[in-house]
Amino acid sequence: MxxxxxxxxxxxxxxxxxxxxxxxxxxxxxxxxxxxxxxxxxxxxxxxxxxxxxxxxxxxxxxxxxxxxxxxxxxxxxxxxxxxxxxxxxxxxxxxxxxxxxxxxxxxxxxxxxxxSVKSVAKSIQTKKVSSKAAPTFKRGVTPVALSPKTVKNRMNKNMSDVPNSQYFHLGDIQAQYYHGKPVYIAPVEFDGFFKYLSAKQRTPGYFIIDATSVSAEPKFVRKSMKYTNASYFNNNAQRHIYQDYPQWLVADNSEPQLEVDENGTPYYIETTYKSMALSHRINYSKLHVIAVNAVTGKTNLYTLKNLPKWIDEGITSDVADYMNTAYGKYQRGWLNMHLSKTGIQVPTNSEVISTFDRQGRVQYFTDFTNPRSDADSALGYSMINARTGQLIYYKTHGIMDSDGARNNADNNYKAQQWKSSMPVIYNINGKPTWVLSILDSTSAFRGYYYIDAADQSVHATGNNANEAVDNFRQALVDSGASAGNTAGTKLKTITGTVDRAALVTKGSNQDLLFTLSGSHTVYTVDGDDFQKALLTQNGDKVRIKAYVVNGKSVGNVEKFTNLNLN
Structure with a gap:
């Protein structure tokens, strides 16, 4: 300095x-x-x-x-x-x-x-563009939907009594990571002002940790005296400590360090950094580095993104991910286009990314993009940024609502209760982009999940847990005539059996056949427009079908139907 x-x-x-x-x-x-x-x-x-x-x-x-x-x-x-x-x-x-x-x-x-030179900034982002059909999918038995950070913060605040001298502290920002292979949220206990910092002898007592996917999870307070934190003053401030040890490295996008813990529970503050050109502040996102400061000892280490320790899940901090999305959406064709013609411009619908946990055990930052026009309510696409590598995968979509539209739809269904939706994320369910939202009451307590077809707001479902909600939503898709062809855990099976129960269901001006087979609890659906003879099916008829069946589900979508009795 x-x-x-x-x-x-x-x-x-x-x-x-x-x-x-x-x-x-x-x-x-x-x-x-x-x-x-x-x-x-x-x-x-x-x-x-x-x-x-x-x-x-x-x-x-x-x-x-x-x-x-x-x-x-x-x-x-x-x-x-x-x-x-x-x-x-x-x-x-x-x-x-x-x-x-x-x-x-x-x-x-x-x-x-x-x-x-904003175009070069956008081009420096590791980018991959794919179809929305390649979007993340559900894995049966594994809850991919995390609790809302608002719910987590509410539960942690209720447990602040577990913190010694809790009057000196408040809860810090919620962070997502994996701990011993399980998705968790962590949050530091931070000083509640300068005089409380002195009264607490310049050390915070620890942090909270909670299972990120269990709706009934309770936070646990981990005692770990921390000297170097974001809320500390003077030379004990984590960012100032990094500044002193690595003065030649610049803070990426004016971000703040984020708390993470290693497999032993030792807390660290993680900062995303870079070196710019000599006579420019321009950032090169392909050459980011990470500095980790031990919150207990103050020891610092510098890493490339390729050589991060396994326990660091968010080498790219959420603040940096926000700027990456902005650069990707606005800077692709340069500064003049960004301010004048605005060709191809798209902006993040919300200013903050949402941390999600994928099926491969990685933290991904989600955001959706919309038209820069203030009256636009459709999503042009959405991105997932790998929090370890910084790779941005962009999913191109068309004809779907953006996250604001999804939240408005969900909120309207809970007007009487005055509950609000939170944490909108898109997943691929039954081959369809689907908004998945958490429903919270006025105290931010979790009340359930809300699933809505991103292209058809009339198709939606709720559930007290993720699996119940997705089952109800898949049934809603079946009722709407949707196919189940691209659902994780789905297989196209050829089945021969005897009809045990059969019923005709009127859907608008059309009819569908719903039936079960002897020895099976799966309810199969046949579109009467595609197979008119199916509407003549009765109990006891022998049929041969090809159907998409999801493991562990009680609903099957029939793609090919033959009534052997009629033939």
Missing amino acids: VYIILLSFLASLFIWAGFIVTADHSDRRTVVTNGLWILVILLILKAIQTYAWLPSRNPLSLLGANLIWGAVTLVALYFLCKVTTHSSFFKTSVAAGGLLTVLLIVVAGGEAHSTF
Whole structure:
């Protein structure tokens, strides 16, 4: 930090030296004294500013600091010397002004490059574009839908009594990660202000951890005295500690460190960092690094994304993921297109990503994109960002509602109870993009799941748990005539059997056949428009069918139907 302060005053030193050299012999002592007082005052101000704000440390930022502090030094020294000496400093001031003009041109050029080279920023993101049919799917028996962070925070706050001297602390931000192979949420206990920081002897007592997918899970408080946190002050602040140990690395997108714990439960604060070009602030997302600071000991380590320890699930912090989505959606065709024609522009529907847990045991950040027009309510696509590698997978869609539309639909179904939806995420269910939302009451307590067909808001279902909700939703899809062809755990089976129960169901102007086979509890559905003879089926008829059947489900969709008795 000291060298950053000193490097910010090189221009000031040159200007001061110029005044000393050009001063009359009788005035030099006064010029030296004047300059020394000015520099001491400015150095103190710069030290306070650097310590408080942790400014960027790349060469462009240092040149900018020289420009600002040099200009202040020139003005202060010129007027002070004019009052206290008889020497003329006009030529010296002109030369100093020339130096500052050169700095201004260089700094302005670097800032312009940082602002206008947004296309290169977007291209640096590892991107893969796929069809929405390749979207994440459910795995039967594994709950892929996490509890809402609002619910988690509510439960953790109710357990703050487990924290020693809880009056000194409050709950920090909720983070998603895997712990011993299981998806969990963790949240640090943070200081509730400066005086509480002193009263707590500058250490927080630990953090909370909770199963992320069990609706009945209760948080557990883990006692682990932490010295280096986001809420700590002075040199114990996690970001300032990283700044001191790695001054050449810049904080990506002004993000804050996030808490993670290793397999032993040791807490760390994780920061996403990068090195920019010499005369630019432009970020290269393909060359991000991660700095981890041990919250107990303060030891720091620098990693590339390819060499992250296995326990780090979010080397890309959620703040950085937010900026990546913005860059991907807005910067693909450059700065002018972003502000003028807006061709191909799409913006994240919400400002914050949603952390999800995928089937491969990874944390993924979800967000959906919509048209920049304020009246648009359709989703153009959605992304999943791998929190370890930074790869952004974009799922192209058409004709589906965005997350705001899904939430409005869910909220309207709970107007009487005044419950609200939360955490909208798209999954692929029965080959259809489906919004999955958590329903919370006014206290943020979990009340159930809400599933809605992203392309048809009339098809929706609820359930007290994820499996019940998805079963009800699949039945709603069957009732609407949807196919089950692309559901995880689904197989197309050829089945021959005797009809045990049969019924005709009217759906609009059409009829469907619902039936069961002897020895099976599965209810099969046949579209009467596709197989008209199926409507003549009676109990005891022998049939041969090809049907999509989901493991563990009681509903099957018939793709081919033959009534052997009729033939």
